[in-house]
Amino acid sequence: MSSAIEKGVDGKHPTNETDQVRELDHDEYDPIGTAILVGIYFLILVALWIFMYFVEFLGNGPTVTGVLLTVVGLA
Amino acid sequence: MAMRNAYIDQFPKEARVIRAILWSSFLALTIGGTLGLIQGLHRTNVLRFIPSQDYYTVLTAHGVLLVITFTIFFLVGIFTWAVTTSLDRGVKDIRFTWGWYAIMMIGTLLVGVSILGGVVDQIPMNADVLYTFYSPFQAHPAFYVGFVLFVVGTWLAGFDWFRTWWAWKKDNPDERIPLPTFMALTTMLFWYLSSIGVAISILAFLLPWSLGIIDSVNPLLTRTLFWFFGHPVVYFWLMPAYMLWYTMLPKLSGGKLFSDPLARVVFVLFLILSTPVGIHHQYLDPGIAEGFKFIAMTNTMFLLLPSLLTAFTVVASMEHGARQRGGKGYLSWLKALPWRDPAFTGMALAGLMFAAGGFSGMINAGLSINYLVHNSWWVVGHFHLTVGTAAALTFMAASYWFIPQLTGKEIWNRSLGLVQVVLWFIGMTFMSNAMHRAGLFGMPRRTAEPQYQGFDFEPAVGTVAEIDAQVALGAALLTLSVYLFITNMVLTTIGGSTSDAIPDNTYAGTLSGPEDAPVIIDNLKLWTSIAVVLVIIAYSLPLASIIDAGGLFGPGIDPWKPSVVADPSLVLESVRGVMP
Amino acid sequence: MNIHTYEKTWLAVSMVLIVGFIATVTYGAVGPGIAMIDDDGGSIDPDTINDDERFNDPGVTHVGENEYEAAVVAQAWTYTPSEITVPANSTVTFYVTSRDVTHSFTVAGTNVNTMVVPGQISEMTVEFDEPGEYGILCNEYCGAYHHTMEGKLNVVPQDEFDLTELSTDASDEAQLGNQTTINTTVSNDMNYDLETTATLEIGDQQSLEQDVTVPAHGSETVEFAVDTTDLGTGDHDWTVTVDGHEESDTLTVTNATEGGDGDA
Numbered sequence: 001m002s003s004a005i006e007k008g009v010d011g012k013h014p015t016n017e018t019d020q021v022r023e024l025d026h027d028e029y030d031p032i033g034t035a036i037l038v039g040i041y042f043l044i045l046v047a048l049w050i051f052m053y054f055v056e057f058l059g060n061g062p063t064v065t066g067v068l069l070t071v072v073g074l075a
Numbered sequence: 076m077a078m079r080n081a082y083i084d085q086f087p088k089e090a091r092v093i094r095a096i097l098w099s100s101f102l103a104l105t106i107g108g109t110l111g112l113i114q115g116l117h118r119t120n121v122l123r124f125i126p127s128q129d130y131y132t133v134l135t136a137h138g139v140l141l142v143i144t145f146t147i148f149f150l151v152g153i154f155t156w157a158v159t160t161s162l163d164r165g166v167k168d169i170r171f172t173w174g175w176y177a178i179m180m181i182g183t184l185l186v187g188v189s190i191l192g193g194v195v196d197q198i199p200m201n202a203d204v205l206y207t208f209y210s211p212f213q214a215h216p217a218f219y220v221g222f223v224l225f226v227v228g229t230w231l232a233g234f235d236w237f238r239t240w241w242a243w244k245k246d247n248p249d250e251r252i253p254l255p256t257f258m259a260l261t262t263m264l265f266w267y268l269s270s271i272g273v274a275i276s277i278l279a280f281l282l283p284w285s286l287g288i289i290d291s292v293n294p295l296l297t298r299t300l301f302w303f304f305g306h307p308v309v310y311f312w313l314m315p316a317y318m319l320w321y322t323m324l325p326k327l328s329g330g331k332l333f334s335d336p337l338a339r340v341v342f343v344l345f346l347i348l349s350t351p352v353g354i355h356h357q358y359l360d361p362g363i364a365e366g367f368k369f370i371a372m373t374n375t376m377f378l379l380l381p382s383l384l385t386a387f388t389v390v391a392s393m394e395h396g397a398r399q400r401g402g403k404g405y406l407s408w409l410k411a412l413p414w415r416d417p418a419f420t421g422m423a424l425a426g427l428m429f430a431a432g433g434f435s436g437m438i439n440a441g442l443s444i445n446y447l448v449h450n451s452w453w454v455v456g457h458f459h460l461t462v463g464t465a466a467a468l469t470f471m472a473a474s475y476w477f478i479p480q481l482t483g484k485e486i487w488n489r490s491l492g493l494v495q496v497v498l499w500f501i502g503m504t505f506m507s508n509a510m511h512r513a514g515l516f517g518m519p520r521r522t523a524e525p526q527y528q529g530f531d532f533e534p535a536v537g538t539v540a541e542i543d544a545q546v547a548l549g550a551a552l553l554t555l556s557v558y559l560f561i562t563n564m565v566l567t568t569i570g571g572s573t574s575d576a577i578p579d580n581t582y583a584g585t586l587s588g589p590e591d592a593p594v595i596i597d598n599l600k601l602w603t604s605i606a607v608v609l610v611i612i613a614y615s616l617p618l619a620s621i622i623d624a625g626g627l628f629g630p631g632i633d634p635w636k637p638s639v640v641a642d643p644s645l646v647l648e649s650v651r652g653v654m655p
Numbered sequence: 656m657n658i659h660t661y662e663k664t665w666l667a668v669s670m671v672l673i674v675g676f677i678a679t680v681t682y683g684a685v686g687p688g689i690a691m692i693d694d695d696g697g698s699i700d701p702d703t704i705n706d707d708e709r710f711n712d713p714g715v716t717h718v719g720e721n722e723y724e725a726a727v728v729a730q731a732w733t734y735t736p737s738e739i740t741v742p743a744n745s746t747v748t749f750y751v752t753s754r755d756v757t758h759s760f761t762v763a764g765t766n767v768n769t770m771v772v773p774g775q776i777s778e779m780t781v782e783f784d785e786p787g788e789y790g791i792l793c794n795e796y797c798g799a800y801h802h803t804m805e806g807k808l809n810v811v812p813q814d815e816f817d818l819t820e821l822s823t824d825a826s827d828e829a830q831l832g833n834q835t836t837i838n839t840t841v842s843n844d845m846n847y848d849l850e851t852t853a854t855l856e857i858g859d860q861q862s863l864e865q866d867v868t869v870p871a872h873g874s875e876t877v878e879f880a881v882d883t884t885d886l887g888t889g890d891h892d893w894t895v896t897v898d899g900h901e902e903s904d905t906l907t908v909t910n911a912t913e914g915g916d917g918d919a
Contacts, residue, residue, distance in 0.1 A: 004160045005253075005584050019329055019413065021401040026586040026657075029398065031333065031391035033408050035661040038387050041430060042668055046675075048434055053679050056515055057444045058687060063766040064446060064779040066690030128799035205796050209757050211773060212798075294757060294773050336656050358691060359759075359768060361775040362698065365691045372680065376673045383669040387662050442680045443689040446766035450759060450794035517763035519794035524802040530790025533764060591657040620694065625774045630700035632773055635731075635756045637798055 082156060082480040082580040088169045089159050090481045093152045096176055097474070097481070099183070100148035101564055104467070107140030108557035115506070115550025118525060119543035125194075130523035131203045131637070132193030138206035139190065142462055143225070144183050146312040149470045151179070151232045153315050154259040156477070157322070158236040160580055161253035162243040166235055175235060179228030185221025189214060193637070203637035205521065207305065210281060210297045213634035219282040226270050233263035251589035252597050254335055255322050255582060261342040262314040264603050265307055265349045268610060272303025272353070284634065293629035295362045296621050302353035303614065310349045312462045316469040317341070320389045320426060323473060325583035327419040328396025328412055333388050335585040336592030341388075343596060344381040347606045348374055351613030358445040362624060367617040368442055374613060375440040382433055389426060395586065417492030421472020424500040425465050428507075432460025435511060450521070453514020456507040464507075468499050471560050478564060480580055484571035487563050495559040498552055506549025509542040518542075692769045696776030701754050704728060709750055715741055716872070717818055717845040723747045729771045730754035731797050732804040740809040742816035743786045751777045756797050762808055763790040770795060783810045818844035819851075819869075823895055823902040829883050831910050837881060839895045839902060841867060842874035849898075855879040857893035857906065858886045867897070883908045 083090040110133050116122040117130055125133065155172065159165055166172050192200030192215065202214035208222075236259055240252070252260070280292045280300075325332045332338065354371035357363055394408055402408025413419045435457040438444055448454060475492045479485055486492060516534045518525050525532075532539055595601065658666075683689045704710045713726040714736050725747055728735045741747050751760045751771050758771040769777040791806035820842045829835035837857075843849040849869040856862045861881070869875040879895070888910050894903040 004163060004581050019400050022399055024330075024395060024399055029395055029586065031387075031394050031659065031661055033394045033397075033404075033406055034387060034391040035665070036405055037390055038383075038665055041386065042672065045434055045437070045672060049437065049676065049679070052438050053441070053444055053683070057447045057766065058683070060447055060764070060766050062762070062781045062783055063687070063689055064692070064769075064781055065688045066684075066780065127802060131796060131799065131801070134796075203799070209795075211756055295775055298757070298772065334658065334662070337658065337662065357770075359770045361692055361696050361770065361772055361777040362694050365693045368691055368693075373677060376676050379673055379676075380666075380669055383672070384662075384666065387665045391659075391662070437676060441676060442691060443683040444680070446689075446768045449768055450761070450770075517761070517765075517792075519759075519761070519792055521794070521796040522802045527763075527790055527792060527805045529805055529807050530763060530788070587657050593656060624694065624698045630698065630774050631702055633701075633755070635798070 079483070079575050079577055080579040081483055081577040082160065082477075083483045085580055086159050086165050089155060089165055089172070092169065092172050092176060093155055094481050096148050096152035096155070097477070099176075099180065100145050100152065100470075101474075101561055103140045103144035103148065103183075104471075105557060105561050107137050107145060108554050110134075110137040110140070112550050112554040115547055117523060119547045120524070120526065121543065121547040127523035129194050131205070131521075132190060134521065135193070135203055135205050136187070136190045139186060141467075142206060142308075142312065146315075146462060146466055146470070147225075147229060148179070150311065150315045151176075151229060153318070153470075153473070153477070154232070154236060154262070156480075157255035157259050157318060158239055160582065161255040162239060164239065164243055166239050167242060171231070172235055175228045175231035177228075178231065179225050182221045182224030182226075182228060185217045185224065187221075189218040189221065201637055207298075207301060208281070209301070210284070210292045210294045211632045211635045213281075213285050213636050216282060216285045219277045219285060223274065223277055223282070226274065230267065230270070233267065236260065236263065251592070251594075254332075254338060254585075254589065255318060257339055257597065258314065258318045258321070258342050260599060261346045261602070262311065262318075264599060265346045265606060266311050268603070268606055269304045269307030269311075269350045269353075272300045273305075276300035276304075280628070289628055291629045291632045293621065293625045293627060294632055295360065295625055296618070296627070296629070298360070299354070299357065299363075299618065299621060302356040303350065304353070305356060306353040307349040309458070309462060310345055312466045314342075314345065316425065316429075316466045317385060319469055319473050320385065320422060321392075322582040323476065324389060324419070324422050324426075325392035325396060326581070327416060327422070327476070328393040329400045330392055330394075330396025330398075330583075332583045332585045333391040333395060334587045334591075335589045336587060336596065337384055337388050339589070339592055339596045341381040341384050343602050344378070346602050347609060348378045348381075350606065351609045352378060354613070354617060355440055355442075355445075358442055359449045362621060363617055364620065367613075370613055372440060372442045374609070376437075379433075379437065379440070382429075386426075386430065386433075392583070392586075393423065415493060416475075417486075417489060417496050418472050418475040420493060421475070421496030421499070422469050424496060425468035425472065428460050428468070428500065428503060429465035431507075432457055432465060436461065448514050450519055451514030452510045452518045452520050452525075455520045456510030456514065459503060459507050459510065464499070464503050468496060468503075471499070472496050474560075474564065478567055479574070479577045482568055482571070483573050483577060484567055485574045485576070487566035487571050491559060491563055495556050495563065498556040498559065502549045502552030502556060504549070505545045506553065509545035509549070512537065513539075513542045513546075689766075690780070692777055692779055696750060696752075696778035698774055699752055699776055701752070701773050704752065704754055710752060715739060715747075715818060715844065717847075718748075719846070721745045725749045727751045727760060728754055729758040729760060729793070729804075731756060731758075732793070732800045734760070734791060734804070734806040736806075738807040738809065739791075740811055740816070741783055742813045743783055743810050744813055746780060746782050748778060748780045757795050758797050758804070759792075759794040761792050761794045763792050765789060768794075786810050786812050817849075817898060819849060819898050819900055820844075821895065821897055821900050821902045823904070825893075825904060825906070827905070828907045828909060829881075831883050831888055831908050833883055835881050835883060835906065837879045837893065837895065837906075838876050839879070839897070840874050840876045841869050841897050843869040844872060846871045851898050853877040853879075854896045855881075855893060856896070857881060858891040861885060881906070 189200040189202040192198035193203045200215035202218035204212040204214045276297045321338045352375040355375045397408040397411040400411045402411030709726045715725045753771045753773040761768045789808040793804035823839045825837040891906045
């Protein structure tokens with residue numbers, strides 16, 4: 001392992017140690033805030049996608065259509 | 076006082092070449108940014124002091140200087156840092172490193188002078204062909220030669236890093252590839268693969284054509300070869316930003332990288348999927364069957380996966396830092412992040428804007444919805460959030476950490492740095508939201524005067540004047556931000572005093588380290604082979620059908636030299652002349 | 656590999672998102688029937704555009720009941736024709752090609768948008784339900800005056816639409832006592848015969864009518880014989896009218912003995 005990897009408070013090259021008040025290792029850390037943030041992002045993405053595709057795009061006709069529709073229309 | 080252990084202390088020779096590279100990058104940013112302001116004011120009709128014909132020279136220079144020169148110089152500088160730092164060894168031969176830098180510089184100068192010829196009569200060259208140089212536009216041969224030299228320089232840079240890694244591997248046969256090196260190498264692998272497209276386009280077609288060796292090219296073929304390279308290039312700009320988000324942002328937040336294995340998976344996915352997607356830039360091109368476009372869309376959509384994973388891993392790493400700094404609650408830990416640090420704040424804001432740019436990219440990736448946004452100002456709004464913020468703002472922010480590492484000097488004014496990155500965020504919010512909205516009512520990109528004689532645009536919300544005002548204001552704030560940045564960098568370099576308080580040259584530790592990743596993830600040969608196979612699947616049939624329909628050299632396509640500029644009324648006469 | 660449960664969930668959610676996007680686009684193709692520009696238009700040598708059956712006289716042609724074709728040639732910095740008129744409730748297939756560099760053919764504010772690459776023909780079928788006026792613009796950089804490249808698309812109510820054109824061949828001058836003719840060629844680009852009446856009004860009194868049948872995609876010349884004796888000397892304005900289309904000019908009748916230049 002390279003010495004350049006930051007070791008945290010007990011490592012050889014601590015940075016930001018003055019601001020650090022505790023150390024959390026992998027097992028005691030659940031990124032609940034991250035889960036909330038990406039969950040909100042997901043909802044925004046779904047809402048905007050639906051708005052963009054069904055309102056902005058499909059509502060923006062005329063649109064290029066295939067021969068398929070013409071055939072159906074004549075039938 | 077403990078001995079200082081900054082990059083310049085560990086690798087003084089490499090620090091010198093990286094400084095030169097970053098300065099080339101910053102110079103391109105300053106010139107390119109200034110040109111952006113000229114365009115922003117011109118298009119919106121706020122201030123027009125150049126003839127509209129010259130707008131396209133300015134646009135070509137803005138595009139090339141920012142998306143090629145600024146970003147890629149920064150990339151080669153930062154990757155050199157990443158490889159040497161994480162392998163803890165210098166490059167094999169520093170003269171070779173200076174050599175590829177010199178080749179890239181010569182390439183840049185050739186391209187720059189040939190573009191400048193578009194507005195300076197004394198230079199008998201012209202390259203008003205924009206950064207995409209679609210044939211049958213024909214630039215001066217120097218433009219193509221310069222472009223090739225620049226790319227060859229990057230190839231040699233990649234070789235420099237690979238052989239540094241090979242030498243390290245010999246000494247450390249059982250170790251996992253350190254993450255920053257892994258990221259640099261996987262990025263270079265898809266760069267080698269994708270730049271073959273532009274190399275063939277230029278060396279087999281455009282350059283011999285500009286020299287008069289062949290008389291015709293197939294415009295759809297050279298265009299397709301360009302996009303074979305043209306989409307991976309956007310990931311090429313983005314990968315250094317991703318690397319900084321994975322390896323620096325957790326550390327600056329006061330935490331550790333949440334998952335080293337997933338970071339590797341992300342870069343492997345980019346290696347595999349970056350290239351077989353270029354046809355999504357050609358959704359509205361004739362001559363390419365719909366099925367090929369659908370395949371390109373599917374690949375593109377799956378390319379969202381590594382970015383979505385990155386969003387989680389990077390934010391979780393920041394949250395880890397915030398909680399180690401005492402942050403509590405579901406979301407109030409956000410307040411515990413080091414918002415006074417320009418390097419942190421700039422990168423975090425860049426990531427936030429990338430989340431927005433990611434959304435408009437998802438729209439761009441959609442096949443049919445491309446009719447709505449293709450070549451509209453929406454696209455310009457999109458890539459100003461991606462390359463123009465996710466990459467550019469991350470690079471500027473990271474410089475507040477790197478320049479002290481490379482010079483041994485403290486940043487001249489860190490508060491000004493904070494103002495600078497926030498100003499970029501504000502300016503881009505104005506500019507990009509307005510561009511996106513303008514695209515939705517059909518305002519085109521790449522146009523000096525989007526004001527037409529026969530019709531007006533009809534925004535559903537707001538007005539054209541309001542959108543123009545937001546773009547002009549945004550462009551002004553962004554340009555001011557660039558000037559504040561460059562001022563800070565210049566004064567740090569020439570005026571700053573050497574300091575012993577520069578932090579050590581380290582990157583983020585990990586919560587889940589490489590030992591948790593299966594060894595197969597480090598098998599670069601395997602992933603490269605898969606990437607090659609996917610490229611063959613995505614491109615062999617479209618290329619074959621393009622060549623079959625239009626011929627390798629096209630059906631007698633005459634070159635169009637943009638320097639031959641006529642008055643439009645004369646041109647209309649000539650149009651009547653050729654019409655039956 | 657040690658992946659946190661939250662991140663595994665996010666991975667699954669991301670996959671749902673991706674599959675959802677692809678599913679939406681697939682729905683767009685099979686539901687509303689959106690088709691992409693593809694290779695159906697074929698390729699063309701730009702130097703042969705003037706000899707091409709479709710592009711040698713670009714414009715709108717009637718091909719089926721409510722179906723039309725519109726051939727458009729793009730070149731720096733104009734479209735030919737620069738103004739396109741089609742009826743509402745019609746299906747129009749556009750064929751667009753370029754004489755020089757890459758352009759686009761973009762109907763502003765709609766989803767009608769294609770690249771126009773030299774050597775290729777862009778083919779796209781569009782249904783126009785409602786009357787309306789649209790601007791056409793080029794959204795691909797095509798040279799120094801790219802920003803001046805624009806056109807117009809008019810979708811007119813069906814009862815205001817036809818594909819009839821007039822062109823007239825007539826002398827400006829005739830001698831008193833001689834007969835002169837005003838020849839009007841009526842062209843019809845519909846795919847059915849046009850049965851109509853051509854009317855000539857000249858001077859104060861004369862009004863001549865002729866029935867004419869113009870074949871589908873053809874033209875017919877109507878010859879009006881004008882007796883100058885009835886008109887007398889002087890300038891006589893005339894108008895030929897066919898189905899609401901008009902052609903006008905002036906016939907000057909001179910006195911034969913004065914050699915045509917007397918003004919007594």
